[in-house]
Amino acid sequence: MVVKNVCCIGAGYVGGPTCSVIAWKCPDIQVHVVDKSEMRIKQWNSDKLPIYEPDLEDVVRECRGRNLFFTNNIEAAIKAADLIFISVNTPTKTYGIGKGRAADLKHIEMCARTIAEVSEGNKIVVEKSTVPVRAAESITHILSANTKPGVSFQILSNPEFLAEGTAIDNLLNPDRVLIGGEESEAGAAAVAELTWIYNHWVPPERIITTSTWSSELSKLASNAFLAQRVSSINAISALCEATGADVTQVASAVGKDSRIGSKFLTASVGFGGSCFQKDLLNLVYIAECLNLPEVAMYWQQVTDMNVYQRTRFAKRIVECLFNTVADKSLAVFGFAFKKNTGDTRESPAKYVCSHLLEEGARLNIYDPKVEKIQIEHDLTCPTLTNEPERVKKLIEIFDDPYEAVRDAHAIVVLTEWDEFKKFDYKRMHEVMKKPAFVFDGRKILDHKALIKLGFHTETIGKRFTRNSLLRSSGEHFPAFAWTP
Ligand SMILES: NC(=O)c1ccc[n+]([C@@H]2O[C@H](COP(=O)([O-])OP(=O)(O)OC[C@H]3O[C@@H](n4cnc5c(N)ncnc54)[C@H](O)[C@@H]3O)[C@@H](O)[C@H]2O)c1
Numbered sequence: 001m002v003v004k005n006v007c008c009i010g011a012g013y014v015g016g017p018t019c020s021v022i023a024w025k026c027p028d029i030q031v032h033v034v035d036k037s038e039m040r041i042k043q044w045n046s047d048k049l050p051i052y053e054p055d056l057e058d059v060v061r062e063c064r065g066r067n068l069f070f071t072n073n074i075e076a077a078i079k080a081a082d083l084i085f086i087s088v089n090t091p092t093k094t095y096g097i098g099k100g101r102a103a104d105l106k107h108i109e110m111c112a113r114t115i116a117e118v119s120e121g122n123k124i125v126v127e128k129s130t131v132p133v134r135a136a137e138s139i140t141h142i143l144s145a146n147t148k149p150g151v152s153f154q155i156l157s158n159p160e161f162l163a164e165g166t167a168i169d170n171l172l173n174p175d176r177v178l179i180g181g182e183e184s185e186a187g188a189a190a191v192a193e194l195t196w197i198y199n200h201w202v203p204p205e206r207i208i209t210t211s212t213w214s215s216e217l218s219k220l221a222s223n224a225f226l227a228q229r230v231s232s233i234n235a236i237s238a239l240c241e242a243t244g245a246d247v248t249q250v251a252s253a254v255g256k257d258s259r260i261g262s263k264f265l266t267a268s269v270g271f272g273g274s275c276f277q278k279d280l281l282n283l284v285y286i287a288e289c290l291n292l293p294e295v296a297m298y299w300q301q302v303t304d305m306n307v308y309q310r311t312r313f314a315k316r317i318v319e320c321l322f323n324t325v326a327d328k329s330l331a332v333f334g335f336a337f338k339k340n341t342g343d344t345r346e347s348p349a350k351y352v353c354s355h356l357l358e359e360g361a362r363l364n365i366y367d368p369k370v371e372k373i374q375i376e377h378d379l380t381c382p383t384l385t386n387e388p389e390r391v392k393k394l395i396e397i398f399d400d401p402y403e404a405v406r407d408a409h410a411i412v413v414l415t416e417w418d419e420f421k422k423f424d425y426k427r428m429h430e431v432m433k434k435p436a437f438v439f440d441g442r443k444i445l446d447h448k449a450l451i452k453l454g455f456h457t458e459t460i461g462k463r464f465t466r467n468s469l470l471r472s473s474g475e476h477f478p479a480f481a482w483t484p
């Protein structure tokens with residue numbers, strides 16, 4: 001078989017960009033991206049795509065209608081396909097056994113059942129979603145229990161490693177493409193088919209093949225290692241703030257060791273995004289179920305440190321603002337979980353804002369890409385507050401950052417958008433309440449310049465105040481005792 005027709009179930013942050021790149025690089029393949037959400041498909045077929053990713057629009061514009069199609073006709077697309085990617089969401093379970101930790105695989109199971117029901121010929125089914133190790137076994141079980149005569153399936157694991165904000169670049173130049181398959185002749189043939197697709201643009205040495213279980217576990221392990229690096233440097237940032245060391249200098253010195261490397265060592269207000277926490281919790285759950293409590297505890301600490309980091313930052317803001325933010329306006333710059341995306345899933349900004357709202361602060365929020373309705377929805381959702389009406393009255397969303405800072409006591413930077421570095425902070429300082437503070441949760445601003453303008457500044461992993469040792473020792477912060 002040579003794959004001529006590909007279907008991708010799930011037109012989200014992974015399915016959309018991944019299949020757009022496949023269609024772009026493989027003009028000899030017809031690609032149908034399907035979703036149960038009519039709204040999502042409508043947006044993919046419009047000028048305003050449902051997700052923001054640099055360069056995505058150009059790729060979609062070039063292929064849509066040529067060999068790339070977005071449709072709700074799931075059954076027809078599955079029927080016509082030789083190879084089917086499953087790219088549906090696998091969020092943390094919010095109910096039942098494993099609630100709050102295990103991955104919810106109901107969407108994966110639904111896909112497997114639909115594929116079994118409508119397929120008429122041989123298909124390769126590819127797990128692209130991130131799943132617990134041995135999930136392919138359950139998919140195989142469902143498919144084989146429902147197989148009709150003349151139909152056969154091969155299941156592959158092909159986890160996706162793209163990061164949001166750089167998805168197109170990551171897809172075009174992946175560090176590696178990982179394909180896991182059954183160790184049999186039919187398994188090897190299916191792996192070869194998928195490899196052939198990637199061979200259109202990925203050098204052969206970057207395409208790695210493993211067993212299915214190794215592939216599934218490698219995805220969870222990769223995210224766990226990445227998240228662990230962020231939590232490790234964030235733990236060091238707390239030590240820096242307590243001792244007078246500077247986490248940027250420490251990270252640079254540590255990262256120069258070629259065995260450690262310099263990437264993913266930027267201390268921050270905490271990691272966010274739909275993947276790290278979910279996949280870590282999933283790993284913890286798997287370890288617990290396998291009776292490996294020490295392993296579970298080890299990885300649990302990575303997410304605990306992340307919660308500690310964002311809470312610590314929020315507390316520091318309150319502390320520096322003379323221990324009260326009640327009725328004070330604070331300008332919040334950034335709500336997305338990282339720059340170059342409009343995605344707010346698990347964004348640390350939500351948690352920091354929620355903490356400040358609990359303390360009675362009024363928040364003037366500005367983000368260049370997150371929709372107003374999304375910010376309102378996130379901050380009023382039941383997992384964050386049981387007082388949505390009160391929260392609504394305390395938040396205002398701005399299109400203009402210069403309006404957001406008017407009469408504010410502080411600027412709080414929660415996403416590392418490049419544009420924040422270019423703002424006219426002199427102009428901002430003029431219209432703010434004095435003393436005016438900047439709390440830089442992403443370490444992106446020029447603090448020396450801000451101090452010259454009259455701001456009092458605080459950032460992650462570095463104290464600009466003389467009272468750092470006193471405050472970090474847990475003693476009460478004496479009002480009016482800061483010195484830039
Ligand atoms: N977001 C990322 O950067 C990223 C990167 C690598 C891997 N992943 C993994 O990829 C998977 C998808 O993530 P995402 O961020 O694209 O999720 P998403 O929520 O953006 O998209 C999933 C889509 O699947 C659709 N869907 C769910 N069940 C369906 C069904 N039965 N039939 C048709 N459509 C269905 C939903 O409507 C939704 O549009 C997850 O397992 C995630 O962990 C995500």
Ligand SMILES: O=c1ccn([C@@H]2O[C@H](COP(=O)(O)OP(=O)(O)O[C@H]3O[C@H](CO)[C@@H](O)[C@H](O)[C@H]3O)[C@@H](O)[C@H]2O)c(=O)[nH]1
Nearest residue numbers: 160161162163164230264265266268271272273275337338
């Ligand atoms: O040095 C760093 C690097 C990242 N972050 C934060 O960590 C989070 C995650 O960032 P990143 O990994 O760049 O984005 P994601 O889109 O979540 O991508 C991760 O999760 C995806 C989903 O599984 C994987 O495919 C990617 O390989 C993996 O990087 C964001 O809040 C970042 O701000 C830091 O605080 N410091």
